[in-house]
Amino acid sequence: MSKSKRIAIIGSGPAGLMAATQLVLSPHLSLLEIHLFEKRSGFGRKLLIAGSSGLNISHEHSIKDFSDHYEGWTPEFWRNTLTAFGPKEWISFIESQLGMETFLGTSQRYFVKEMKASTLLKKWTQFLEEKGVIFHSQSALSEFTKKDETISLTFNHDESTTQEFDRVALFLGGGSWENEEPKWVELFKSKKINLIPFEPSNVGYEVAWNEKFLKEAEGKPLKKVILETSKGKKMGELVITQYGIEGTPVYFCGMKGQAFLDLKPDLTEEQILIKLNQTKENLSPMRRVKHLLGLSEAAEALLFHHTTNEIKTDLHKLITTIKKFPITLTQPRPLLEAISSKGGLDLKEVSSVFELKKFTGIFCGGEMLDWDAPTGGFLIQACVSQGAAVARSILTSF
Ligand SMILES: Cc1cc2nc3c(=O)[nH]c(=O)nc-3n(C[C@H](O)[C@H](O)[C@H](O)COP(=O)(O)OP(=O)(O)OC[C@H]3O[C@@H](n4cnc5c(N)ncnc54)[C@H](O)[C@@H]3O)c2cc1C
Known part of the structure; x- marks a missing residue:
């Protein structure tokens, strides 16, 4: 130069x-x-x-x-x-x-x-x-x-x-x-x-939560869960919001449509069953989960307010749901709220x-x-x- x-x-x-x-x-x-x-x-x-x-x-x-x-x-x-x-x-x-x-x-x-x-x-x-x-x-x-x-x-x-x-x-x-x-x-x-x-991109998604669930869980984290969508899977923390979910897993693989949450990724279905049977008390499946599984408050509220009675009262169905909880991501939040x-x-x-x-x-x-x-x-x-x-x-x- x-x-x-x-x-x-x-x-x-x-x-x-x-x-x-x-x-x-x-x-x-x-x-x-x-x-x-x-x-x-x-x-x-x-x-x-x-x-x-x-x-x-x-x-x-x-x-x-x-x-x-x-x-x-x-x-x-x-x-x-x-x-x-x-x-x-x-x-x-x-x-x-x-x-x-x-x-x-x-x-x-x-x-x-x-x-x-x-x-x-x-x-x-x-x-x-x-x-x-x-x-x-x-x-x-x-x-x-x-x-x-x-x-x-x-x-x-x-x-x-x-x-x-x-x-x-x-x-x-x-x-x-x-x-x-x-x-x-x-x-x-x-x-x-x-x-x-x-x-x-890198944005929260909307989920149609019911009012009772939101009353208990809004602002609380689903700790250490795996979110799986058609785009991939990611472990991390999701926060429940009025409109849906925020957090690294959804930023990573958020995609409109059917998604699944693994609410207890560190245990297999078999291991969860063993854990939930470690009591002689005659507890309902939901009570066993509450007392023996150590899920976060938001995850327990999710199981309580977003599953049918049929699932809540059947231990095996409840365990399957804990490992593959279905949610629908209806749409991404707007650009104004996106990280990128x-x-x-x-x-x-x-x-x-x-x-x-x-x-x-x-x-x-x-x-x-x-x-x-x-x-x-x-x-x-x-x-x-x-x-x-x-x-x-x-x-x-x-
Ligand atoms: C809430 C939030 C959290 C984030 N967290 C992370 C994180 O943890 N890690 C990470 O890696 N990234 C994160 N990001 C993303 C990161 O901040 C952006 O990717 C990065 O700032 C983009 O850098 P850039 O220089 O390309 O543009 P910008 O940082 O957007 O800078 C562009 C600049 O150009 C100026 N400008 C625009 N038009 C004109 C014009 N006509 N004349 C003069 N100036 C103009 C703008 O005012 C702006 O200051 C986050 C973003 C958000 C919104």
């Missing part, structure tokens, strides 16, 4: 912040002028939201197993992206550059020890500011055009804000946790860039280096693209890995 370059990064989520990070850590930093634009008054809103329930930043897996958790590009593409900048590099950045401790939980998920996104975000933006990144809040990208090698960006529909850049990286986020469709969708459509409609979204920018619109095919010099990454993954740190990891990939692509494009 012989002369200085102006680079604009739009969007201050984990993907945008990591792209800026990799640029400031490059040996060419003295030749780069890096601007980071965000439409909101504060930076990294979704990272803060994600951190409100403990900040799960990545997952412990081999790169191969990690890659198998993603939909969108081929597993090989994911492997390459994660090999170049994966969990090891991400954790190392947080620890060595931001000076924050992380830990691996029993669920094989990585967390920031402080369990707070606000400190991570503060230290991260400070680190970037100290390295010279120029932050602009309340600057919503409203137009981009390209003439020869120069890209012009306009913010807030105000032409007086138009600035020129050599390279642009867009990390505008997906459709989840938003009141309305993101504005960038219209902008991309006006440029004839193909988009896939957003759909909620499927859909967004069609992957066919970007090259293998994340560059828009119709607008070279403009790169895209993060949740705005049409890929998907389960929660458990896979989402944030993918975003930072793509942010790093975009930064590498920008540097090699000069």
